[in-house]
Amino acid sequence: MSFPIHGIPKHLSLIIFSCALTLIILLNIPQTNPQIKPHASPRSEPAVDLSNLADDESENIKIVYDSGTEKIKSPGELQARSRLAQALPKTLPPAAVVLPESQANVTMYRPSYFHLPDLTVKEAYRGLIKQYLAPWKGLEDKAIPAVKVTQRMLATMEYAYKGGGFRVRICNNKVYFRKLVHWKQTYRTQRMLWYLRLLYEILKKDKLLSEKTMQKGLDFVIYVGDGAKVASDTFTTEAGFPLFSLRTSMLHIDIPIPDPVQHGSNGQYKWTEAGKTVPWENRKPQLMFRGRGSCLKMQADNWHFCNRVRLQQLSRQFPDDIDAGIIQWNQIYKAGKMVIPPASIEEIERSTGLKTVEPMDFDNQSHYKYIIDVDGGLGSSRKPGILSSGSLLFSSESPWYTYYEPMMEPYKHYIPVDRWLRNLPETVKWAQANDEHAKTIMENGRKFEAKFLTVASSKQYMALLLDEYAGLLAEDVPGDAKVEVDYCLNMGNQDIENGPMGCSQGWILYNDHEVPDEITCDRRGR
Structure with a gap:
């Protein structure tokens, strides 16, 4: 429908009206952003706080x-x-x-404390510890008291987590410990010994604990298995306890502490100095991975779900960009009661089209620009080594995280990868096309490791955590007095009776770098 303009013929009015409408439309089209590539559509920019940028x-x-x-x-x-x-x-x-x-x-499965790395090591760690102890700290400004850690609670924890946990008392300037059962996995004993040495040095050599903590004493339980154990739900039997563990998750309240494996407790993941010195320009622009087929207990065709299987399949599809391989199938015949007979290596390799490959030492891995960390089902201990290596860390986002990971920023310290590796090929292509950016992220990651992930900084974290934890103890620690529960009498467990301490309610004194006989034989404690 058109409207005649006074004094102008009707057909000219229509032309003028159409031209005006076209001009209005053109004036409302946003101008092209010259910074965005011609083929790209401008991304709508939500409010981003750039106040901390120059x-x-x-x-x-x-x-x-x-x-x-x-x-x-x-x-x-x-x-x-x-x-x-x-x-x-x-x-x-x-x-x-x-x-x-x-x-x-790419979804992150951990909290984001990205401001903390800009602080000193102590200030950053205090920020983390405040978050990890929040479930027990109470709300002082709202008159809600803290959850006190009682001897009864500690006795329950010691028994509940005996399959991978040990109890520690620090008092009278000495380190005592208890280990109820023999562990099937020898690496758990190696981890325990690493923790005992660390605590001994914090106490005796570095003297990092506060005077208040030294007077009160400490009593706590450390779990040395790979995964988190403590939930805060009604489904889990042992829930709500302040257990020190290697890792935690958004669904767990384990208090994460430094990982012994990251510091070479079992001889792995310590990068060689020779490997660290390979110049960035001399490294291949490929993503590499070598590791075992850890993911889950393989049975009834479920191995296709495993990310490390997917990773090697991607390597076969994108050989110029990805060099990944499984060196051993290690989760076979480990499932419990199975309806279907266990799978064989031949069946797994036939169904996936994969074969195991030869291992690659760290010196050779250092000739790649990008190294990916894909966890083995319960988190990973590889990140510090990769960050220090001079290669750029690619990390598949995992629901499990260690104590420092909430401080690690995507695109600043590492390159994030979708949990199921759906964006991996495109992300490698991005790094190849943006070499200067990739190198900068690698250098940031290396600085992060040097600041926060050394043995010295691990001691700082542990000492600060223990100082805060001491305030949660309901009473002063009773020295090396016997624990209040006789687990043999109450539980009748043969594994405890035949364990390192038998039915003793006493403690083993730890001396510097000595491996107590009780760790490797059935001799009873005092």
Whole structure:
């Protein structure tokens, strides 16, 4: 429908009206952003706090994705994007940092404390410890008292987690411990000895515990298995306890402590100095992985689910970009009661089309620019070694995390990969096409490791944690007095009666670097 304009013929009115409408439409089309690649659609920019960036950084660096818009799905993504801008060197020309579109869908399964690495080691660790002890700390400003750790609670924990846990008392300037049963896995004993040495040095050599803690004493339980144990639900029998563990998750309340394996307790994951010195420019622009087929207990065709199987299959499909291989099938014949007979190696390899490959030492791994960490089902101990190696860490996001991982920022310290590896090929391509950015992230990761993940910094974390934990103990620690429960009498367990301490309610005194006989034989404690 048209309307005649006074004094102008009807057909000319129609033409003028159409031209005006076209002009209005053109004026409302947004201008093309010159920083975004021609093929890319501008990503809608939600509010991002760039107050901690220098003016020239926030103006010159723009982070976009290589295709259209979509919803933000990762709670830490906005922070990660702004921090990537901060991480990039100022020598780079003003340009867009174009991330693969698939990166927008990578979900993090841990809290994000990205501000902490900017603080001192002590301040950063105090921030972490505050979060990990929050379930027991109470709300003082709201008159809700803290949860006190009683001797009864500790006795329950000692028995509940005896299959991979040991109890420690620190009092009278001495370290005592109890271990109820023999463990089938020898690596657990290696981990326990590492913790005892660490605690002994914190107490005797470094003297890191506060005077208040020394007067009160300490009593706690450490679990040395791979996974978290303590939930806060009605499904789990032993729930709500302050257990020290290697890892935790968003569904667990285990208090994470330094991982002995990361520091070579079993002789693995310690990177060689020769490997660390290979120049970035001399490394292959490929992603590499070598490891066992750990993931789950393989039975009834479930091994196709395993990420390490998927990773080797991706390597076969993208051989120029990925060099990944499984060196051993190690989760066969371990399942409990099985309806279907256990699978054989031949069946697994036939169904997956894969064969095991030869291991690769760290010196040879250092000739790759990118190394991926894919956890073996209950988390991983590889990250510190990779961060220190001079290669760029790619990490598949895992529901399990260690004490320091909430401080690690995607795109600043490492490259995140979808939990199921769905975006891995595109992410490798991005690193290859953005070599300077990739190198900068690698260097940031190496600095993070040197600051937070040494043995010295691990001692700082442990001492600060123990000082805070001591305030939760309901009473002063009663020296080396006997524990109040006779587990043999109450439980009648033969594994305890035949264990390292028998039915003793006493303690074993730890002396520097000595391996007590009770660890390897059935001799009773005092």
